[in-house]
Amino acid sequence: MSFSVSAMPETLEKAGNITVLDPRQIQMDFPLLSRRINGTHLVYLDNAATTQKPESVLKALNDYYTNHNANVHRGLHTLADEATRIYENTRDTVAEFIGGVKREEIIFTGGATEAINLVAYSWGMDNLKPGDRILLTEMEHHANLVPWIRIAKQTGAELDYIPFDDSGCLIIDDLDSLITDNTKIVAVTQMSNVFGTINPVQEIIEMAHQKGALVLIDAAQSVPHMPVNVLELDADFLVFSAHKMLGPTGVGVLYGKQELLESMEPFHSGGEMINEVTWDNATWAELPHKFEAGTPNIAGVAGFQAAIEYLDHIGMDAVRHHEKVITKYALDQMSELEFINIIGPKDVNIRGGAISFTGAGLLHPHDIAQVLDSHGIAVRAGHHCAQPLHRKLGVGSSARASFYIYNTNDDVDAFIEGLIAVKDYFGV
Numbered sequence: 001m002s003f004s005v006s007a008m009p010e011t012l013e014k015a016g017n018i019t020v021l022d023p024r025q026i027q028m029d030f031p032l033l034s035r036r037i038n039g040t041h042l043v044y045l046d047n048a049a050t051t052q053k054p055e056s057v058l059k060a061l062n063d064y065y066t067n068h069n070a071n072v073h074r075g076l077h078t079l080a081d082e083a084t085r086i087y088e089n090t091r092d093t094v095a096e097f098i099g100g101v102k103r104e105e106i107i108f109t110g111g112a113t114e115a116i117n118l119v120a121y122s123w124g125m126d127n128l129k130p131g132d133r134i135l136l137t138e139m140e141h142h143a144n145l146v147p148w149i150r151i152a153k154q155t156g157a158e159l160d161y162i163p164f165d166d167s168g169c170l171i172i173d174d175l176d177s178l179i180t181d182n183t184k185i186v187a188v189t190q191m192s193n194v195f196g197t198i199n200p201v202q203e204i205i206e207m208a209h210q211k212g213a214l215v216l217i218d219a220a221q222s223v224p225h226m227p228v229n230v231l232e233l234d235a236d237f238l239v240f241s242a243h244k245m246l247g248p249t250g251v252g253v254l255y256g257k258q259e260l261l262e263s264m265e266p267f268h269s270g271g272e273m274i275n276e277v278t279w280d281n282a283t284w285a286e287l288p289h290k291f292e293a294g295t296p297n298i299a300g301v302a303g304f305q306a307a308i309e310y311l312d313h314i315g316m317d318a319v320r321h322h323e324k325v326i327t328k329y330a331l332d333q334m335s336e337l338e339f340i341n342i343i344g345p346k347d348v349n350i351r352g353g354a355i356s357f358t359g360a361g362l363l364h365p366h367d368i369a370q371v372l373d374s375h376g377i378a379v380r381a382g383h384h385c386a387q388p389l390h391r392k393l394g395v396g397s398s399a400r401a402s403f404y405i406y407n408t409n410d411d412v413d414a415f416i417e418g419l420i421a422v423k424d425y426f427g428v
């Protein structure tokens with residue numbers, strides 16, 4: 001089967017034990033990054049929302065539709081066989097990428113949000129009852145909050161929260177008392193999309209397991225930015241989205257331990273997920289198909305394969321190293337600007353590359369984002385789907401710059417100059 005990704009230029013260099021990537025070389029693989037916005041060169045700093053796509057991913061999408069398009073698992077013809085192989089090969093690639101889990105434990109979903117909903121409904125509806133407790137953190141994205149609020153209302157279970165401190169770090173000193181004998185599941189983000197904080201999920205998982213609770217890790221921001229080994233973590237469920245790691249939108253992953261997934265009822269039902277159907281009954285297909293009803297996003301999964309190959313070529317250690325370096329460079333300069341307040345930790349050893357900040361006085365995050373955009377700089381402003389977090393901080397919204405493998409120190413310099421232009425424009 002011909003299914004190619006474009007050859008990647010040499011983008012890596014060894015500095016001692018550390019592999020250092022060259023963001024300038026990498027930029028050349030991303031057609032969109034050569035766009036001009038508002039008459040100037042684009043500086044894309046909205047990577048926590050979604051990343052840009054390399055040529056190899058675009059090519060894989062095109063190649064799939066041009067040469068292999070067919071439905072998966074059901075056709076007895078050559079194209080159907082090719083499409084199925086492309087789709088199932090990606091499952092193997094994903095299983096390997098997160099630490100070598102079993103292919104049956106990888107469920108393709110529409111994204112991290114759908115994956116969390118799958119667990120909340122399929123596991124939650126049958127395993128939660130009045131008196132049970134669900135433990136979340138105060139820094140969860142709505143995707144790991146709203147499904148649990150709904151499931152708590154429907155089952156009579158109650159919600160508890162691990163609080164965060166002034167620097168945007170979880171307070172886990174009282175974890176022992178927060179995880180009670182009634183806690184049935186702990187759902188926690190590994191990397192905050194607002195603070196950037198990397199949470200001590202290993203410790204949380206160990207303690208939860210000691211108390212007999214399951215743990216779901218929202219890895220939407222961590223898997224794209226650092227090495228994550230699910231087996232070492234011993235997470236029960238872990239979710240992430242392809243589009244935040246160079247892949248297409250509309251594809252996500254639920255990892256779940258086989259025995260748990262086997263014990264759960266399907267989330268969606270219909271074609272592809274059954275074993276046998278009669279007029280009044282249906283039995284389910286084996287894993288992973290039990291949880292993949294209907295025609296999946298085959299092209300998206302083909303593109304996801306190319307995205308993982310691209311990241312694998314760079315190496316996740318190099319990705320993490322680059323982000324630490326560029327985040328420190330940005331934090332050092334941002335800390336000098338008296339008209340903004342950074343929210344989140346300043347130590348790059350415990351944080352990723354999403355830096356949220358508010359403006360002093362009446363400087364609104366939306367105004368910041370708009371003026372930056374007029375300088376070709378893309379950042380996000382709003383509540384970043386974390387309203388309770390912002391409410392606790394006493395603000396309605398924040399602005400956020402977030403980095404990825406193609407961002408350079410020049411991008412940071414342009415961003416800092418842009419912020420100074422914001423200050424001058426509003427006279428703060």
Ligand code: C6P
Nearest residue numbers: 048049111112113141143193220241385
């Ligand atoms: N955060 C952001 O700009 P989806 O939309 O399903 O691909 O991912 C949801 C999600 C779940 N958890 C975390 C920690 C996230 O950051 C996100 C997506 C984007 O912060 C879009 S709101």
